[in-house]
Amino acid sequence: xxxxxxxxxxxxxxxxxxxxxxxxxxxxxxxxxxxxxxxxxxxxxxxxxxxxxxxxxxxxxxxxxxxxxxxxxxxxxxxxxxxxxxxxxxxxxxxxxxxxxxxxxxxxxxxxxxxxxxxxxxxxxxxxxxxxxxxxxxxxxxxxxxxxxxxxxxxxxxxxxxxxxxxxxxxxxxxxxxxxxxxxxxxxxxxxxxxxxxxxxxxxxxxxxxxxxx
Amino acid sequence: xxxxxxxxxxxxxxxxxxxxxxxxxxxxxxxxxxxxxxxxxxxxxxxxxxxxxxxxxxxxxxxxxxxxxxxxxxxxxxxxxxxxxxxxxxxxxxxxxxxxxxxxxxxxxxxxxxxxxxxxxxxxxxxxxxxxxxxxxxxxxxxxxxxxxxxxxxxxxxxxxxxxxxxxxxxxxxxxxxxxxxxxxxxxxxxxxxxxxxxxxxxxxxxxxxxxxx
Amino acid sequence: xxxxxxxxxxxxxxxxxxxxxxxxxxxxxxxxxxxxxxxxxxxxxxxxxxxxxxxxxxxxxxxxxxxxxxxxxxxxxxxxxxxxxxxxxxxxxxxxxxxxxxxxxxxxxxxxxxxxxxxxxxxxxxxxxxxxxxxxxxxxxxxxxxxxxxxxxxxxxxxxxxxxxxxxxxxxxxxxxxxxxxxxxxxxxxxxxxxxxxxxxxxxxxxxxxxxxx
Amino acid sequence: xxxxxxxxxxxxxxxxxxxxxxxxxxxxxxxxxxxxxxxxxxxxxxxxxxxxxxxxxxxxxxxxxxxxxxxxxxxxxxxxxxxxxxxxxxxxxxxxxxxxxxxxxxxxxxxxxxxxxxxxxxxxxxxxxxxxxxxxxxxxxxxxxxxxxxxxxxxxxxxxxxxxxxxxxxxxxxxxxxxxxxxxxxxxxxxxxxxxxxxxxxxxxxxxxxxxxx
Numbered sequence: 026x027x028x029x030x031x032x033x034x035x036x037x038x039x040x041x042x043x044x045x046x047x048x049x050x051x052x053x054x055x056x057x058x059x060x061x062x063x064x065x066x067x068x069x070x071x072x073x074x075x076x077x078x079x080x081x082x083x084x085x086x087x088x089x090x091x092x093x094x095x096x097x098x099x100x101x102x103x104x105x106x107x108x109x110x111x112x113x114x115x116x117x118x119x120x121x122x123x124x125x126x127x128x129x130x131x132x133x134x135x136x137x138x139x140x141x142x143x144x145x146x147x148x149x150x151x152x153x154x155x156x157x158x159x160x161x162x163x164x165x166x167x168x169x170x171x172x173x174x175x176x177x178x179x180x181x182x183x184x185x186x187x188x189x190x191x192x193x194x195x196x197x198x199x200x201x202x203x204x205x206x207x208x209x210x211x212x213x214x215x216x217x218x219x220x221x222x223x224x225x226x227x228x229x230x231x232x233x234x235x236x237x238x239x
Numbered sequence: 240x241x242x243x244x245x246x247x248x249x250x251x252x253x254x255x256x257x258x259x260x261x262x263x264x265x266x267x268x269x270x271x272x273x274x275x276x277x278x279x280x281x282x283x284x285x286x287x288x289x290x291x292x293x294x295x296x297x298x299x300x301x302x303x304x305x306x307x308x309x310x311x312x313x314x315x316x317x318x319x320x321x322x323x324x325x326x327x328x329x330x331x332x333x334x335x336x337x338x339x340x341x342x343x344x345x346x347x348x349x350x351x352x353x354x355x356x357x358x359x360x361x362x363x364x365x366x367x368x369x370x371x372x373x374x375x376x377x378x379x380x381x382x383x384x385x386x387x388x389x390x391x392x393x394x395x396x397x398x399x400x401x402x403x404x405x406x407x408x409x410x411x412x413x414x415x416x417x418x419x420x421x422x423x424x425x426x427x428x429x430x431x432x433x434x435x436x437x438x439x440x441x442x443x444x445x446x447x448x449x450x451x452x453x
Numbered sequence: 454x455x456x457x458x459x460x461x462x463x464x465x466x467x468x469x470x471x472x473x474x475x476x477x478x479x480x481x482x483x484x485x486x487x488x489x490x491x492x493x494x495x496x497x498x499x500x501x502x503x504x505x506x507x508x509x510x511x512x513x514x515x516x517x518x519x520x521x522x523x524x525x526x527x528x529x530x531x532x533x534x535x536x537x538x539x540x541x542x543x544x545x546x547x548x549x550x551x552x553x554x555x556x557x558x559x560x561x562x563x564x565x566x567x568x569x570x571x572x573x574x575x576x577x578x579x580x581x582x583x584x585x586x587x588x589x590x591x592x593x594x595x596x597x598x599x600x601x602x603x604x605x606x607x608x609x610x611x612x613x614x615x616x617x618x619x620x621x622x623x624x625x626x627x628x629x630x631x632x633x634x635x636x637x638x639x640x641x642x643x644x645x646x647x648x649x650x651x652x653x654x655x656x657x658x659x660x661x662x663x664x665x666x667x
Numbered sequence: 668x669x670x671x672x673x674x675x676x677x678x679x680x681x682x683x684x685x686x687x688x689x690x691x692x693x694x695x696x697x698x699x700x701x702x703x704x705x706x707x708x709x710x711x712x713x714x715x716x717x718x719x720x721x722x723x724x725x726x727x728x729x730x731x732x733x734x735x736x737x738x739x740x741x742x743x744x745x746x747x748x749x750x751x752x753x754x755x756x757x758x759x760x761x762x763x764x765x766x767x768x769x770x771x772x773x774x775x776x777x778x779x780x781x782x783x784x785x786x787x788x789x790x791x792x793x794x795x796x797x798x799x800x801x802x803x804x805x806x807x808x809x810x811x812x813x814x815x816x817x818x819x820x821x822x823x824x825x826x827x828x829x830x831x832x833x834x835x836x837x838x839x840x841x842x843x844x845x846x847x848x849x850x851x852x853x854x855x856x857x858x859x860x861x862x863x864x865x866x867x868x869x870x871x872x873x874x875x876x877x878x879x880x881x
Binding site: 074075076079084086088108109111113118121122124125126128129130131132133135136137139140141142143144146147148149153154156157158160161162163164165166167168170196199200203205207208209210212213216 | 288335338346349358360361362368374375381382410413
């Protein structure tokens with residue numbers, strides 16, 4: 026997309042800016058930034074947080090990092106996509122923030138799946154668990170929507186399971202670079218990997234429940 | 240409290256009912272139920288879900304199981320404590336439900352701590368993480384309040400860490416009885432145990448962050 | 454066996470000694486010791502380390518704790534069973550030592566199973582892995598015998614899988630009492646629990662491989 | 668070493684062969700093989716298994732894959748280094764086998780460390796544990812030598828801890844490519860990573876014990 030014969034880099038000049046909106050890791054983003062800056066262009070990485078539902082509702086969150094003036098120029102565009110955008114400083118910070126959030130979402134989701142599996146095994150009604158969850162301080166869209174998906178089965182894809190697993194892998198890679206142990210993320214990654222091998226890679230991430238009930 | 244010379248059991252008769260509101264496991268609850276039923280009394284187990292904050296706000300959730308008529312008789316009393324009460328059927332179900340919810344809360348909290356530790360190590364501002372979290376589908380009181388506690392340090396006790404660890408241990412025991420593997424809960428339990436050994440057993444459960452930053 | 458109407462305790466007198474040779478935890482052993490000492494008898498706990506093969510070969514290891522003079526009196530008997538016996542001091546130490554060794558054996562075995570599963574998936578011959586293992590510094594009877602069992606399948610019982618899982622659970626309980634986190638033991642315990650649920654509880658402990666290949 | 672201006676590739680011709688003896692992953696090895704084959708040369712990957720002690724004793728194990736005739740030509744050379752060499756077929760198999768063995772060694776070592784930490788916490792003498800281990804079916808050079816290193820402290824380097832952690836990471840990467848979950852390896856990798864962060868990366872791998880005692 027950026028480099029190569031047909032890459033955007035050929036067209037970059039001091040008058041131009043480039044906004045990278047696909048999910049990439051911090052290092053790749055820094056490589057692109059360097060190449061674009063070398064030709065005088067402005068660069069912004071913009072990572073989008075949210076599911077299909079949030080995209081439809083226009084409530085995506087945009088995490089941006091890099092050239093501040095380009096971020097300001099993109100405001101009207103970002104506002105059309107999501108209610109909020111954040112400027113996080115130097116190139117790489119947006120993808121790092123994205124991975125931190127995905128790590129938390131992945132662990133929470135796998136914990137929900139494990140609890141739902143235990144509830145079922147213990148003879149509790151999962152719909153009772155969900156009804157109670159709605160009233161507790163864990164009530165958030167992720168837990169309520171994914172809890173519903175677990176009860177209904179089928180797992181229509183909002184966020185593909187293999188996409189979640191890839192992000193967990195990247196956050197572990199980031200932890201490895203920084204010498205930050207992440208034991209829970211590592212365990213969670215293996216659970217999603219297992220669900221992927223059971224054939225649920227293209228289903229919704231909530232299909233990690235299948236593995237928990239195995 | 241129930242058995243022994245001064246236990247309530249001595250006073251139980253067909254006209255009396257007994258409501259157990261302390262956190263006990265399903266088996267103990269069943270033992271008490273049997274003893275009370277044998278003397279003609281009614282028994283209800285009622286587990287309270289919620290933190291100190293929710294107690295102050297009167298938004299605790301009451302999970303009850305056992306004698307249905309006794310549950311109905313207690314309604315006015317339960318309403319004073321929390322906005323909602325659930326009747327979950329046979330004795331033991333309330334404590335099982337409570338452990339399922341604690342398992343989910345414990346895993347979510349440890350995942351939050353691990354993400355916050357990674358963010359810090361990666362040079363991100365934790366207050367930025369929290370600000371973004373508020374806009375994502377993970378926004379729930381547990382994540383936002385505990386995220387705030389992690390940033391502020393100090394960890395004043397809402398729910399003692401050792402209490403959370405005890406509940407994780409009981410949920411693992413429940414999984415063991417039912418032959419339900421709980422790999423993430425097991426990892427999480429070790430993290431809380433580690434935080435306990437580091438001297439944070441009587442601090443708030445969010446102090447599991449200390450271990451993650453170690 | 455000890456307590457109750459037909460228990461050996463009734464027959465205990467200052468002239469008698471009692472040797473407990475079944476696998477019990479440290480606390481139970483201490484209870485028995487107290488009861489026997491109260492009647493003037495001598496008490497020794499003796500835990501046997503080893504598999505069916507070692508029993509046949511008379512190479513079992515006997516771990517004993519409690520009354521030293523009773524240990525000395527039992528020497529001829531112990532020598533018939535195994536080539537070595539150890540006196541480990543106060544009551545409880547033999548069962549603690551036994552759990553430490555079972556923890557190490559369980560983790561090593563689950564690691565072997567995981568490596569064998571990866572080898573197979575990677576297209577390597579498992580018999581090549583075993584042949585190489587024999588020449589490395591990991592070559593020990595456990596790894597070589599269990600590696601052979603994994604290749605042959607069938608898993609005829611030398612040490613029942615559910616027995617290993619029970620010991621892992623007891624070692625985690627011991628860690629919990631001592632506030633010693635045991636993350637790897639906790640993960641391993643869940644793997645054996647999973648194999649048990651898949652129906653391999655009465656097969657040999659090496660059947661933990663089945664779960665790894667799942 | 669291979670590619671670039673001063674790389675050996677420039678000198679490769681149909682009369683020449685190249686033996687890669689540094690630790691590389693399967694993919695890199697395949698890239699080198701292709702380049703050398705394209706120029707008509709023969710290629711062999713040869714991974715060396717063993718510690719500093721084994722190197723001194725000449726008991727290293729050589730795992731080779733690639734060109735069979737080159738393997739045969741190297742026999743006299745390999746015999747000088749180690750007592751045994753294995754030919755494992757197509758390029759990549761030697762490095763895969765090496766990672767499988769390192770995975771097993773890493774898990775076993777971390778399990779030993781965890782058991783030793785529990786023993787110490789429980790008031791057992793670690794030298795007693797080691798003395799008993801020598802007589803059990805877990806008695807192998809790795810367990811006995813590393814057990815001794817744990818008791819002595821100091822951790823003089825035979826195999827650097829960070830080297831072990833790198834191999835665990837590569838085996839997890841291999842598992843990820845093959846969709847083979849490796850929960851125990853993932854937990855073990857985090858333990859070594861933690862020991863690395865505590866400053867023990869250049870000590871012997873047995874220093875993973877420091878983390879267990881933390």
